[in-house]
Amino acid sequence: MPRKRIQQFNVEWIQILDEEGQSDTAHLPALSPKEIQSLYEGMILSRVFDEKALALQREGRLGTYAPVRGQEATQVGSAFALDPADWVFPAFREMGVGIVRAIPMRMLFQYWSGDERGSDVPIHRHYFPTSIPVGTHLPHAVGAAWAARHRKDPVVVAVYFGDGATSKGDFHEAMNMAGVFRLPVVFICQNNQWAISVPLRRQTATPTLAQKAIAYGFEGIQVDGNDVFAVYKTAKEAADRARSGGGPTFIECLTYRMGDHTTADDASRYRTEEMVKPWIAKDPIERLRKYMEKQNLWTSSYGDQVKAEAERRVAESVREFEEQLPQDPSDMFRYTYYELTPPLKEQMDELLNFLKDRDSKKE
Numbered sequence: 001m002p003r004k005r006i007q008q009f010n011v012e013w014i015q016i017l018d019e020e021g022q023s024d025t026a027h028l029p030a031l032s033p034k035e036i037q038s039l040y041e042g043m044i045l046s047r048v049f050d051e052k053a054l055a056l057q058r059e060g061r062l063g064t065y066a067p068v069r070g071q072e073a074t075q076v077g078s079a080f081a082l083d084p085a086d087w088v089f090p091a092f093r094e095m096g097v098g099i100v101r102a103i104p105m106r107m108l109f110q111y112w113s114g115d116e117r118g119s120d121v122p123i124h125r126h127y128f129p130t131s132i133p134v135g136t137h138l139p140h141a142v143g144a145a146w147a148a149r150h151r152k153d154p155v156v157v158a159v160y161f162g163d164g165a166t167s168k169g170d171f172h173e174a175m176n177m178a179g180v181f182r183l184p185v186v187f188i189c190q191n192n193q194w195a196i197s198v199p200l201r202r203q204t205a206t207p208t209l210a211q212k213a214i215a216y217g218f219e220g221i222q223v224d225g226n227d228v229f230a231v232y233k234t235a236k237e238a239a240d241r242a243r244s245g246g247g248p249t250f251i252e253c254l255t256y257r258m259g260d261h262t263t264a265d266d267a268s269r270y271r272t273e274e275m276v277k278p279w280i281a282k283d284p285i286e287r288l289r290k291y292m293e294k295q296n297l298w299t300s301s302y303g304d305q306v307k308a309e310a311e312r313r314v315a316e317s318v319r320e321f322e323e324q325l326p327q328d329p330s331d332m333f334r335y336t337y338y339e340l341t342p343p344l345k346e347q348m349d350e351l352l353n354f355l356k357d358r359d360s361k362k363e
Ligand SMILES: Cc1ncc(C[n+]2csc(CCOP(=O)(O)OP(=O)(O)O)c2C)c(N)n1
Pocket: 093, 132, 133, 134, 135, 161, 162, 163, 164, 165, 166, 192, 194, 195, 196, 257, 261
């Protein structure tokens, strides 16, 4: 039977900064020295926050926490490419994104201590509540872009999710609708190669996640997710394209989850140190630092100063978070429904009576 090729597709991979901090100068993004330092400072702040959150969890001062380590370039670089008016739909591991969007770190700590006040992000930050259910926020993000289109609001919607989320129906529905209506969405997939203990090869039969966009009629690109310049530049181009009516883009940021899935996980049960080791050399912060040093944008005293300032800010946020304790236990019932359902009201009253009783016995 005669056959002819009717379609052909490419999937591109982008890297600008290699592991030694050498850059492909022809493709460097248009960033001022000050902006490059802001990227560095954002990544350091994200890491210092992360380390503090892990320490607090170990001390019983925070609930279960999902560490970001290794994904700082993906998060900070992409968030940096957005305008403040753009809307962000995070999954649950996006503390680096939240930090760039100036979400008070006190609220990030509150969120991870189960305190509902941590989800009450100031509306002008245009930052949706954390989505713990994997992938359910993708259709919400596309819906928001659809609403923006109707309102003639020239914003871009950026939605963050992991490799695991690409197996959800929500992902495919969202991608399809965004493609059909050419909606202003940037899909930012952090392919950290694990969904808890499920490795990427069990998540998909395709060699890249980026190529999934082809089926929905728009561009999918894979970037070195540990290269903050590649991530920034790709996200900026995607956001500009979306803003000017060019439709959605899917960005697969190839990175690695350096820590456990959460503090409730023990990754040594399903992956070896040898698997993690090559990624230590690919550290996104160290890579940018090396580049900056070559450009005289980094000295050890500047590095010390940035770290000290990040530690000061994180310590201050911990203080604010702990000063607002205890949280109101009845809050856990309040924010799923606009009005409490009778069974929830009953459960809330039971809890409040129990606490009142317990406290009166203490006195
Ligand atoms: C709908 C749904 N199913 C299962 C879970 C349990 N769960 C939490 S995180 C996770 C894996 C997510 O992997 P990925 O999307 O790659 O994000 P990552 O954790 O790597 O950032 C799973 C299965 C959940 N939260 N929601």
